[in-house]
Amino acid sequence: MKTEILSKAKLLTLATQEAVSQKDALLLLAFILKTTYSRLFFKKEFLVSDLELTCLKSFLSRRGKGEPIAKILQRREFYGAMFKTTRDTLDPRPETELIIDLFREHYLATQAELQLLDLGAGTGCIGLSLLRYYPNARCCFVDISEKALDVVKDNAEALGVWEQCSFIKSDWFEDVSGSFDAILSNPPYVALGYNLDVETAFDPPVALFAGSDGMSAYARILPQAPSFLKPDGLLYLEIGFDQVQKITQIRTSLQLLKIEKDLAGIPRTCVFQNAK
Ligand SMILES: C[S@@+](CC[C@H](N)C(=O)[O-])C[C@H]1O[C@@H](n2cnc3c(N)ncnc32)[C@H](O)[C@@H]1O
Incomplete structure (x- = not known):
């Protein structure tokens, strides 16, 4: 009353x-x-x-x-849809939408039965956003955090794409099998000890930190990704504001196709391609 x-x-x-x-x-x-x-x-x-x-x-x-509005309300908008987010997930960020734009630019409105891998899924915002545009695609969501995967499941149901999803708790590729048309990943990329702004400090450390230089997740993902991509398959990787040089120094058989800047003019998304 x-x-x-x-x-x-x-x-x-x-x-x-x-x-x-x-x-x-x-x-x-x-x-x-x-x-x-x-x-x-x-x-x-x-x-x-x-x-x-x-x-x-x-x-x-x-x-x-200092708690972000998204953490208080447990939801945040991403690419035109509302996503549940909790203390166990990174709140989706606008710069990550660039991955969706680049993917859509490449695949246009294909009806193909694309097999996607969202590696380090968090809320699932990357893969789930794509499934909304590609009704014949399937996406496997991987995260090391069981609680994050529970959030992906809730979001998959809420967005009506549950049937297109599978879920694996895994340390990067360790428990993953299969061959994918595209791997999409926004892995942790903050250097340990980096002074975070007050809002980011509410995101879980596992979603943020990647070794002393912020590169440890890339050092695992880039060399292994070719074994999980189909010939010509693509890897979309978000990077930190100062990581563009370092990323090109990691050994991988993938070819770097493109580095795209975000709205702030910062190199933000790398697209790599597997050999034919
Ligand atoms: C920066 S967040 C990105 C979340 C979401 N993809 C997004 O863009 O908002 C990184 C995610 O990677 C997961 N992660 C961290 N280390 C991992 C590992 N070794 N294997 C699998 N996932 C991991 C974290 O739990 C977190 O959900």
Whole structure:
């Protein structure tokens, strides 16, 4: 039952006390009231129950401590769809959408029965986004984290592509078998000890860190990928802002086809191709 009128002024006071912006406060309230930010934006007051107000105060306090909105609401938009995300998964990032764009550019609207491998799946945002565009494709989702794979399963069901999915808990390729048209991976690439911004610190360490130089995941993936790709198969790999030189020094029989920059002009996605 709605029992209290919360004025916008009071909302802003509560937000300011926790050092939370007006936009974030409205986003959190919109989620609680099951409405949208834009609907709340022009309102001067909101009808809320005691429970909703308690929930809002808790959300504002968490946001004030730096927790990202996505972690508080357990969801984040990626390539036009909403993905569940938890403390066990990396929140999908906009720069990772570049992999989807490049893949779609290459394969256009093929009806082929593509076999895909999403390596280090996290929320499954890469493979699941592709399955929405390629109804005849199948994707195998691999992660070392069982809890991350549970999130992929929830997202696969919610997006209606469950039938096209399989799941393997594996340390990179260790328990994977088969031959794929494309492997897609945004592996951990942060150097141990790197000073993370406050929001990234809420992502799980296993999703972020890759040895003293941030390259240890690539050093495993690049040499092994050719054995899991069909002839001419493609590997799409996201890289960190300063890793473009180092990535070309890792031994692999794959040929580097393309390095694509993200919207900030940073080399972000490498595309490699297997031999014929
Ligand atoms: C940077 S996150 C990317 C998640 C998701 N693909 C995305 O783009 O948002 C890296 C993922 O790799 C997984 N991972 C880390 N080490 C791994 C390993 N040795 N084998 C398999 N997956 C691993 C992590 O659990 C995490 O989900």
